[in-house]
Amino acid sequence: MTLLRAESLTKRFVSRGPLGARAEFTAVDQVSFEVQLGETLAVVGESGSGKSTTARMIAKLMDPTAGTLEFDGEDVTHAKGAALARFRANVQVVFQDPFSSLNPRHTVERILMAPLVYQGIAPKGSRREHAKELMERVGLNPDHSLRYPAQFSGGQAQRIGIARALAVNPKLVICDEAVSALDVSVQAQVIELLRRLQRESGFSYVFIAHDLAVVRQIAHRVAVMSKGRIVEIGPARQVFDDPQDEYTRTLLAAIPRIDPEWDRRRRERS
Amino acid sequence: MSELLVVQDLTVTFPTTRGPVDVVRGVSFAVGRDETVGIVGESGSGKSMTSLAIMGLLPKGATTRGSIRLNGTELLGRPDRELRRLRGDQMSMIFQDPLSSLNPYYTVGLQIEEMYRAHRGGTRKAAREVAIRALGHVGLPEPERRVDYYPHQFSGGQRQRVMIAMALVCEPALLIADEPTTALDVTVQAQILRLLAGLQRESGTGLVFITHDLAVISSIATRVLVMRRGEQVEYGTAEQIFAEPEHEYTRMLLESIPRIDDSLDDPPHGSLIGSPDDEVIL
Amino acid sequence: MTRYVIGRLAGVVVILFLVCLFTFVLFFTLQPDPAVMICGKTCTPERIDQIRDVLGLNQPFLTQFFGFLGGIFAGRDYGEGANLVHCAAPCLGYSFQTNQSVMDMVVERLPVSATVAIGAAVLWLIVGIAAGLLSAVKEGTWWDRTAMGLALGGSSIPNYVLALALQYVLVVQLQVLPFPQAVAFSDDPVVWFQSYLMPWIVLATGYACLYARLTRANVIDTLAENFMRTARSKGLSPALTMRRHALRPALTPIATIFGMDFAALLGGALITETVFGLNGVGKMAADSIAKNDQPVIMAVTLLAAFFVVVGNLVVDLVYTRLDPRVRITTP
Numbered sequence: 001m002t003l004l005r006a007e008s009l010t011k012r013f014v015s016r017g018p019l020g021a022r023a024e025f026t027a028v029d030q031v032s033f034e035v036q037l038g039e040t041l042a043v044v045g046e047s048g049s050g051k052s053t054t055a056r057m058i059a060k061l062m063d064p065t066a067g068t069l070e071f072d073g074e075d076v077t078h079a080k081g082a083a084l085a086r087f088r089a090n091v092q093v094v095f096q097d098p099f100s101s102l103n104p105r106h107t108v109e110r111i112l113m114a115p116l117v118y119q120g121i122a123p124k125g126s127r128r129e130h131a132k133e134l135m136e137r138v139g140l141n142p143d144h145s146l147r148y149p150a151q152f153s154g155g156q157a158q159r160i161g162i163a164r165a166l167a168v169n170p171k172l173v174i175c176d177e178a179v180s181a182l183d184v185s186v187q188a189q190v191i192e193l194l195r196r197l198q199r200e201s202g203f204s205y206v207f208i209a210h211d212l213a214v215v216r217q218i219a220h221r222v223a224v225m226s227k228g229r230i231v232e233i234g235p236a237r238q239v240f241d242d243p244q245d246e247y248t249r250t251l252l253a254a255i256p257r258i259d260p261e262w263d264r265r266r267r268e269r270s
Numbered sequence: 271m272s273e274l275l276v277v278q279d280l281t282v283t284f285p286t287t288r289g290p291v292d293v294v295r296g297v298s299f300a301v302g303r304d305e306t307v308g309i310v311g312e313s314g315s316g317k318s319m320t321s322l323a324i325m326g327l328l329p330k331g332a333t334t335r336g337s338i339r340l341n342g343t344e345l346l347g348r349p350d351r352e353l354r355r356l357r358g359d360q361m362s363m364i365f366q367d368p369l370s371s372l373n374p375y376y377t378v379g380l381q382i383e384e385m386y387r388a389h390r391g392g393t394r395k396a397a398r399e400v401a402i403r404a405l406g407h408v409g410l411p412e413p414e415r416r417v418d419y420y421p422h423q424f425s426g427g428q429r430q431r432v433m434i435a436m437a438l439v440c441e442p443a444l445l446i447a448d449e450p451t452t453a454l455d456v457t458v459q460a461q462i463l464r465l466l467a468g469l470q471r472e473s474g475t476g477l478v479f480i481t482h483d484l485a486v487i488s489s490i491a492t493r494v495l496v497m498r499r500g501e502q503v504e505y506g507t508a509e510q511i512f513a514e515p516e517h518e519y520t521r522m523l524l525e526s527i528p529r530i531d532d533s534l535d536d537p538p539h540g541s542l543i544g545s546p547d548d549e550v551i552l
Numbered sequence: 553m554t555r556y557v558i559g560r561l562a563g564v565v566v567i568l569f570l571v572c573l574f575t576f577v578l579f580f581t582l583q584p585d586p587a588v589m590i591c592g593k594t595c596t597p598e599r600i601d602q603i604r605d606v607l608g609l610n611q612p613f614l615t616q617f618f619g620f621l622g623g624i625f626a627g628r629d630y631g632e633g634a635n636l637v638h639c640a641a642p643c644l645g646y647s648f649q650t651n652q653s654v655m656d657m658v659v660e661r662l663p664v665s666a667t668v669a670i671g672a673a674v675l676w677l678i679v680g681i682a683a684g685l686l687s688a689v690k691e692g693t694w695w696d697r698t699a700m701g702l703a704l705g706g707s708s709i710p711n712y713v714l715a716l717a718l719q720y721v722l723v724v725q726l727q728v729l730p731f732p733q734a735v736a737f738s739d740d741p742v743v744w745f746q747s748y749l750m751p752w753i754v755l756a757t758g759y760a761c762l763y764a765r766l767t768r769a770n771v772i773d774t775l776a777e778n779f780m781r782t783a784r785s786k787g788l789s790p791a792l793t794m795r796r797h798a799l800r801p802a803l804t805p806i807a808t809i810f811g812m813d814f815a816a817l818l819g820g821a822l823i824t825e826t827v828f829g830l831n832g833v834g835k836m837a838a839d840s841i842a843k844n845d846q847p848v849i850m851a852v853t854l855l856a857a858f859f860v861v862v863g864n865l866v867v868d869l870v871y872t873r874l875d876p877r878v879r880i881t882t883p
Contacts, residue, residue, distance in 0.1 A: 046455035047426075154313075183312035184482065188526035210455070213485075213528040240530065254460035255530050256485040262513040263529075269514060270521065327784055358787030370778040374877055375800050384796070385786040420876040436786070 002073075003171055003204050004035040004058065009067035011053050027053040029228040030067065037171065040198065040205040042219035042236070044212055046251075050228040055176045055208045059093045060084065072171070089119045092165035096177040098157035102149040108135065108160055109145040115167040134163040137200075139193060155186035159193065166197065174206045179214060191217050212255055216240055224248045274476040275301040275324070275444055279336040282319050282328060282500075293319045296336070297502045299495045301444065306470060306477040308491030308508070310484055310523075316500035317480045321446045324478070325363055326353040340444060359389040362437040366449035368429035372421035378405070379417035382436045389440050404435040408465060427458035431465065438469065445470075446478045451486065463490060484527055488512055496520050557869070564861050569621075571857040572850075576617050579846050585609075586846055590648045606630050620645070620850075644854075645847035647840075654851045657836060662818075662855075665832035668825065669817040671748055672755035677810065680760035681803070684767025688802075691772060699764065706761035715754045715827040722750065732828045751828050755821055759813060763806065770802040777801070804874045808867045815863020819856030 011028040028050040035041045045051040056062040058069060060076065068077045076087050092115075095101040102111055112131035116123065123130040132142035138159040149157050158178065165173050175194070179187045195218060198205060209215050215222060216236065223233040224245065232245040243249045282294035294316040301307045311317040322328050324338055326345065338345040340360060345353065365371040373381060382404055383397035390397075398417065405413035408431040421429055430450060437445055447466065451459040467490055470477050481487055487494055487508070494511040496503040496519070504517045515521050587603040588595070604610050607630065608619055622628055623643035630637045630646075639645070644654035683703070687696040722729045732747040774780065775798055783797040820834030829835070833852055840848035872878055 046457065184484070185312065185523060185526040188528070191528070211528070212456070213530045216530055217528045250457055252530065254457040256459070256463070256483065256489050257530065258485050258488040258512055258524070258527070260531070262488070262509065263524075265513040266515065266521070266524065325785055327781060354787045354789070356787070357785055363785045365778060365782065367778060371782045373779040373783070373797050373801070375804075375875065376796075377876075384788060384792070388786065388788050388792070422877050433782075 001037045002034050003037045003071065004206070005068075005070040006034075006054075006058060007032050007068045007070070009054065009057055009064045009069065011050075011057060011062070012065045026228055028057065028064075031225070031228075031230050032067075033223055033230065033233060035172065035204050035206060037204055038198070038202045039220040040207055040218055042207040042209060042215040042222045043225060044209055044215050044222060044251075045225035046210060048227070049225040051208050051210075051225050052176060054225070055093075055174055055206065058206060059091060059174050059176075060087060061093070085119070089121075089168050090171045091174065092168065092170040092172070093174045093176060094158070094161050094165050094178040096181055098154065098161045099149060102157060102160060102164075104149055107146045107148060108140075108152075111149070111160060112145075112163055112167055115164060119168050121168060130167070134167055135160075137166065137197070138163045139189075153186075155182055155190060158182060158190055162190075162193065162197070166201070169201070170203060172204045172206065174208070176208045177210070178207075180209065180211065187214070194218060212240075212251060224251065272303060273300040274303045274305075274341060275478070276339045277320070277324070277337070278339075280320065280323060280338060281335040282316070282323050283333045283335075284329075285331050290333075293332075293500050294323065295500045297495070297497070298336075299493070299502075299505050301476045301478055301493075303443070303476055304470070304474040305493070306467075306479055306491045308487035308494045309478065309480045309497060310482065310487050310494060311497035312482055312523075314499060315497040317497050318448055319500075320497070321363065321448050321478060321480055324444075324446060325357060325361060326350065327357075327363075355389070358385050358442070359440045360442055361444040361446065362440070362442045363446040363448065364430070364433045364437050364450050366452050368426065368433045368453075369421060371433060372429060374421055377418050377420055378424075378432045378436075379419075382417075382432075382439055385436060386439050400439060401435075404439045405432065407438075408432070408435040408469070410435070425458075426454055427461060430454065430458075430462050434462075434465065434469070438473065438475070441473060442475060444476045444478070446480070448480045449482070450479075452481065452483070459486070466490070484512075484524060496523070560865050560868070564865060567861050568854065568857060572621065572854060573617065575850055575853045576620065577613075579850070580613055580616070586648055586844075589844060644851045647845050647848050649840075649843050649845045649848075654847045657848065658833065658851055658855060661831055661833050661836050664830055665820050665825070665834060666818060667748060668751050668755065668821055668830065668832055668834075669814060671752040672759070672817070672821075673810070673814050675752050676756035676759040676763055679756065680763025681767050681806070683760070683764040685771060687764065687768040688771035688775065691768075696768075700768065703761040703764045707758050707765075709757065711754055711758065711823045712827055714757055715750070715824060718750050718754060719827075732830065734829075734831060747828075751821070751824050751830060754824050754827075755817070763810075766806055766809065767802065770805060771798060774798045774802040800874075804871070807874060808871050811863050811867035811870065812860070815859040815866075816856070818859045818863075820852060 008030045009028055009032070010026065010030055013025045013027055015023045015025070031050070031054055033041065043051045043054060053062070057064050060069075060079065064077065068075060070076065071087055071091065074083070076083065079087055106114075109128060109131045112134050113127045116127050116130065128145075132145055135142045135145060140156060140159050140163070144151075149160065152160065161178070178194075179190050182190060191214065194205065205218070207215065207218055219236045221234065222236050222239040223230045224239065224247065225231065226247045232239060232243065232248045234244075239248060240252065243252060277300065278298045280294055280297045281292055283290045283292050297316070297320055299307060299309075309317045309320060319328070323334055324345070326348075328334070334346050336346065340356070345356070372378065379398060379401045382401035383394060386392075386397045386400050387394070402413045402417050405416055410416050410428060410431055416424075421432070424432060433450075450466070451462050454462060463486065466477065466479075469475070479487060479490055491508050493506065494508050495505045496511065496517070498519055504511060504515060504520050511520060512524065515524060586607070587600045587609055590603050591600050608616055611619070619628060623639060623641070623645065625641055627641035627643050628639055630639065639653065642655055644658070646652065647654055647657065683699050687699045690696050719731075723731055729746050729749060730743065732750060733743060735743045735747060737744045780793070780797055783793045788797075820832055820837050822834040822838050824830075825832040825834035826838045833855060836848060837852040839845070840852065
């Protein structure tokens with residue numbers, strides 16, 4: 001079942017110099033893709049590829065200049081009011097920097113209860129219990145529900161961000177460089193968490209990242225972006241093992257690797 | 271191989287309101303001439319503090335113990351006036367974020383010239399020629415024109431090339447690169463790594479390469495030091511560290527790296543991964 | 553770049569025109585009849601009519617407004633026949649109180665205000681920046697804390713309090729300074745200097761305190777920049793590192809603030825000039841407001857607007873020189 005359909009999404013930015021000299025810049029140029037329910041689509045690219053602008057448009061944090069966006073069979077390109085509220089109840093975002101996207105003056109409990117209050121959702125138990133359940137689901141100690149974000153490490157804070165996204169039981173979670181700022185050991189844990197949550201709940205991810213190796217761990221399908229366009233899109237195995245586009249090949253070749261021989265010897269020892 | 275830099279039992283202590291804290295504790299390693307040594311660790315491992323201690327650039331109030339010898343001369347305890355003569359001349363450093371590491375108010379030419387003239391003297395004109403040659407050497411096209419550019423007129427990768435040109439302008443014996451490719455796109459990272467490796471082969475500079483990325487270090491270093499929370503976890507040849515790691519933490523770190531060759535269908539590499547409560551709670 | 557400057561100049565003209573129009577409307581609608589005020593005690597209705605006629609006060613609003621504007625650019629005539637008075641461009645009309653040409657009054661008083669402003673500016677720049685620098689370098693020491701405490705207190709003393717206090721202490725009690733007199737520099741440089749010293753100190757105090765705090769904050773921020781670490785890693789001397797790498801980034805924002813403050817001061821330091829009896833533009837403004845001398849009020853308003861708008865333009869142009877990142881490149 002197609003959950004999200006982006007059709008020729010385009011975003012142009014216009015900047016004005018002195019005396020109204022116009023400079024136009026097309027950040028995203030006619031990008032089309034679909035996301036099925038329960039799958040992970042990764043959008044990868046280098047800086048300036050337009051991946052973050054794409055993420056913002058499908059999260060409806062930014063309006064496209066042209067193109068349409070459909071969610072769950074409904075055109076949400078220009079959704080407002082009740083339609084937009086319905087969209088927000090189903091689509092959540094996890095940002096790169098957990099500390100700047102969590103209110104430092106609110107306890108974790110309050111942060112996790114807020115989406116329910118906004119959406120007017122009453123969970124089975126109390127909202128407080130719901131918040132504790134969410135903490136448990138993302139591997140945090142529910143006894144810490146009255147702590148503030150600053151009292152957690154980076155990886156734990158990102159778990160709070162993920163729990164907040166899951167609070168309304170969304171159908172789509174957009175991860176915008178959600179693991180990029182984390183140390184590698186923590187990153188591995190958070191990726192594992194994201195995979196487990198999807199297995200448990202069956203929602204979809206749009207996973208925006210610049211790190212192809214990370215994408216390989218989580219994506220079912222991959223879209224490679226360069227200069228505002230999708231240069232290649234397909235099943236992860238195909239894009240990684242048999243890339244068709246020249247740019248994709250350059251990108252893959254540039255990834256630093258550990259000598260596979262060393263990896264093999266180490267794994268044999270342990 | 272004669273050792274260029276020998277660090278022995280280095281400890282760096284910071285005064286805090288809760289008393290002194292060791293940010294680096296008992297670290298020992300050596301860098302040979304013409305050799306690349308990698309220092310890897312996650313955030314808070316003390317890897318950057320180690321490099322600043324070598325350069326004598328630790329923040330005010332930090333104290334050091336142990337020994338750092340460059341070409342047989344002890345650096346610790348020497349007055350800043352003497353260290354200043356070595357900095358930029360005998361040893362130099364490049365940083366993670368080239369944009370903020372270059373002064374936005376001056377042309378890159380001037381920033382290279384002032385460093386050259388601080389150590390070698392000479393006229394501005396002569397230094398300018400040296401700067402142009404240095405910029406050409408790191409693969410910047412049209413160095414005669416670019417020498418008058420300001421840092422913001424370059425792309426991220428070009429800026430790091432400028433930093434490298436500047437760091438090598440006095441042909442130092444030792445270059446410390448602190449996460450030099452972390453802020454760069456992966457294709458640009460590959461170019462910078464190639465450039466560094468090429469320059470190093472050519473000039474015989476000893477290179478200390480600091481990074482959080484084990485895959486990057488594996489392609490460039492001959493010896494590797496693994497650090498965690500200010501302590502030395504493991505030190506050995508790249509092959510030892512990557513193929514036969516002794517320490518549990520090194521193994522965990524290596525297993526944590528996402529591999530481009532592993533796919534989603536492979537079993538998760540979570541067996542070695544601890545619980546999230548392993549992380550520090552303040 | 554040329555296109556940019558022309559564009560900005562056009563903007564300056566538009567803003568000044570709007571300021572003119574706005575002040576004119578304000579006086580036209582709000583003020584009591586100027587003819588009655590000029591006429592004075594021995595007034596007859598005929599005399600009032602005559603005044604109205606000469607000044608064109610019977611004309612509709614727009615005619616009066618453009619008459620005023622025309623006077624600035626082309627000069628204008630008042631009255632007719634034997635009574636005709638020609639007012640050469642740039643004409644700002646005549647004071648209702650003294651019948652003096654307003655332009656002459658401005659020309660006469662502007663040097664006084666400029667002397668006050670320039671002297672004060674030199675003083676506050678030297679003291680403010682030096683104190684701020686020292687505080688930044690010695691951050692957290694007793695010097696820093698004392699200086700910043702004083703700066704905080706100093707910037708909250710009203711000018712008139714400071715002026716009266718200084719006068720009382722230096723002139724009345726200690727008698728180290730004479731009471732300020734209107735003496736030309738060429739006549740007696742010593743008395744000239746002594747007369748301006750107190751106004752300079754009074755005006756400079758508030759600004760110096762503000763600039764000290766700004767400088768300190770900017771320098772501390774700059775010292776923490778990554779490029780400062782680079783400069784040290786290059787083995788540059790501490791003096792060069794400070795002078796070249798820290799000062800320019802730290803002081804550039806202050807240069808722009810200074811431009812604005814100084815321009816505003818050229819339009820007259822109302823309180824200081826009044827307290828010390830200096831015949832500058834500020835005192836002229838105070839007097840004209842007290843006596844509702846419309847042409848003079850118009851002139852000081854326009855003058856102040858002119859300095860602020862032009863000052864703003866100069867600051868922007870200078871900034872493009874100081875900070876290469878905002879340098880304008882015409883496509």
